[in-house]
């Protein structure tokens with residue numbers, strides 16, 4: 001029983017990380033039909049769908065951030081839950097060893113990465129008992145970028161763009177619309193939101209996250225909530241934020257709302273935002289043997305995607321101009337770039353994310369970064385038999401976290417380009433103008449697509465910060481990204497934020513009485 005149980009849980013983890021469920025694939029396929037070919041949105045979606053296909057074929061992580069593994073388990077009375085826990089720990093360690101999960105468990109005080117995804121509070125495992133005669137195990141791998149966009153409202157409140165939100169269905173409606181606006185593209189839109197109405201601050205968020213275990217195709221049995229869910233998806237998609245915040249027709253793939261009782265003084269609306277890389281699967285297990293009896297969320301026809309990212313990239317390039325960037329880059333080259341240009345990077349780039357940015361703000365760098373490109377990325381790395389490193393997954397991380405440091409670091413070390421996703425703020429924009437730099441936006445979550453652009457790992461520094469936080473020296477070829485902030489004070493992110501806030505204000509009038 002134990003061996004089979006371990007194996008079944010291992011399979012669940014691997015499938016969840018590498019094979020996007022069919023209900024999510026259907027929603028993404030539908031979003032794709034709404035975008036016109038030749039737009040940045042169509043290009044992003046083509047990259048995303050090609051990436052989904054590659055992850056499936058390579059049995060490799062869809063996105064490099066394999067999140068905080070969270071299990072929800074129902075067991076028949078009498079089943080030993082401690083044994084299941086042990087089997088999960090084993091499977092998590094094994095999946096990490098094989099590059100199916102990124103080592104993601106970090107000591108909050110020392111910053112030390114445990115290396116195997118275990119640690120105080122990790123993974124999250126929640127048990128319930130039930131009267132059924134099988135074990136139901138569900139797993140969600142929700143990454144950090146979208147987790148950071150979760151938001152909780154306490155009613156009544158004043159909602160930016162929408163005015164007062166009272167303690168009623170219409171107030172709830174305003175909070176949910178606002179939650180989509182405030183996420184912009186930073187949680188790798190188009191996303192899915194789980195909403196919890198009521199509870200306290202903790203159980204409200206729990207409820208919101210539990211909604212993410214519903215199928216995208218289900219229908220809320222509560223008529224008022226069903227209407228609310230439909231309204232939100234329809235109207236959030238009018239905000240024009242689009243895939244990755246590039247503008248476009250689809251901003252939200254789904255909205256699932258649940259409600260629990262509250263106490264008289266509190267009225268919370270909690271929103272859990274999940275990126276398009278909505279990795280959650282489930283299995284029914286035989287309680288005697290541990291064998292998988294059935295996979296969940298996998299009803300219906302296969303949904304596969306053609307490889308057309310390259311074609312869509314070329315279409316967008318033809319409308320602007322194709323620029324090949326190769327470090328070291330001069331200030332003059334950078335000044336020629338404008339928002340909207342598609343660049344292809346060939347040559348070297350260096351990864352650097354949270355720990356590196358903090359460190360470099362008051363230390364020298366072991367690498368000469370003059371004229372170089374910094375990639376906000378925490379990859380999944382694997383070592384081969386010859387002790388050589390290989391990139392197993394390497395999409396961008398949310399850049400805005402580096403906002404306090406970025407401008408100063410670019411100036412201090414002569415960095416000419418930074419690449420990540422979601423854009424950066426006014427401080428960085430001003431520094432790009434002053435120093436001569438650009439911000440490049442890669443497609444969040446497209447970890448397989450970009451891993452294939454990496455030809456060699458030529459070195460690594462700062463491994464003491466852990467695998468995702470180290471500075472990896474990557475030799476790449478044809479690594480495509482869009483200039484979304486240039487050295488002339490232009491920012492696509494600022495523009496989309498402004499126009500989506502204006503659109504949000506159209507939904508001020510009461511809808512649900």
Ligand SMILES: O=C(O)C[C@H](O)C(=O)O
Nearest residue numbers: 065143144145378397398
């Ligand atoms: O940690 C990462 O690699 C990415 C993160 O999920 C993010 O969206 O910023």
Ligand code: SF4
Nearest residue numbers: 063143145188275445
């Ligand atoms: S990088 Fe994007 S797709 Fe990946 S976990 Fe973060 S938010 Fe999700």
